[in-house]
Amino acid sequence: AQKITQTQPGMFVQEKEAVTLDCTYDTSDPSYGLFWYKQPSSGEMIFLIYQGSYDQQNATEGRYSLNFQKARKSANLVISASQLGDSAMYFCAMRASPGSARQLTFGSGTQLTVLP
Amino acid sequence: EADIYQTPRYLVIGTGKKITLECSQTMGHDKMYWYQQDPGMELHLIHYSYGVNSTEKGDLSSESTVSRIRTEHFPLTLESARPSHTSQYLCASSSGLDTGELFFGEGSRLTVL
Numbered sequence: 001a002q003k004i005t006q007t008q009p010g011m012f013v014q015e016k017e018a019v020t021l022d023c024t025y026d027t028s029d030p031s032y033g034l035f036w037y038k039q040p041s042s043g044e045m046i047f048l049i050y051q052g053s054y055d056q057q058n059a060t061e062g063r064y065s066l067n068f069q070k071a072r073k074s075a076n077l078v079i080s081a082s083q084l085g086d087s088a089m090y091f092c093a094m095r096a097s098p099g100s101a102r103q104l105t106f107g108s109g110t111q112l113t114v115l116p
Numbered sequence: 117e118a119d120i121y122q123t124p125r126y127l128v129i130g131t132g133k134k135i136t137l138e139c140s141q142t143m144g145h146d147k148m149y150w151y152q153q154d155p156g157m158e159l160h161l162i163h164y165s166y167g168v169n170s171t172e173k174g175d176l177s178s179e180s181t182v183s184r185i186r187t188e189h190f191p192l193t194l195e196s197a198r199p200s201h202t203s204q205y206l207c208a209s210s211s212g213l214d215t216g217e218l219f220f221g222e223g224s225r226l227t228v229l
Contacts, residue, residue: 037220044221045218045220047219052215103149103218109158
């Protein structure tokens, strides 16, 4: 069984500062994928970044980077130069086996508030 | 930009009514999913489909039902709505290839009085 743990229910960060959102996971699958999604108050889920378990380098997408530590089973999201529009709920998710039809398992989320 | 649409976005309805939440995607994805999410909480899978005429129940038990008669359409139905069904329902689709990223609709917020 897969499990995603996000231990920070809420986080605050000053505008223009960097912030790290924690995510740890547990799986017995040898091959898996990790995702981060952003959910603004409007409710839609926005894909941010993806990391494959066999990817040699940490994924980056603009201001988002994923700090992947496979031995520790962690996949933290780093947002650099925070903006007011980054205030939202952030979910870490995992899917087993690239190409698998299985659905994503989501963590409980972290509510990020960016302060002016 | 993902092309997956949900209607209605908001619905307030009385107990006992039948409701159908619509979900359509224009990406030709075989795999479609319904997630249920209470405010500020995690997403729970309630139904999924691997293709036409294929539907399965998810991890969270739900009184809703789904159908997949066409690839692009995956409606969710509640025969008799109750206050406990009040929640947000998110539809998603995936090609099943590459990363397996899910593309989400904007969600349907259901309130049952």
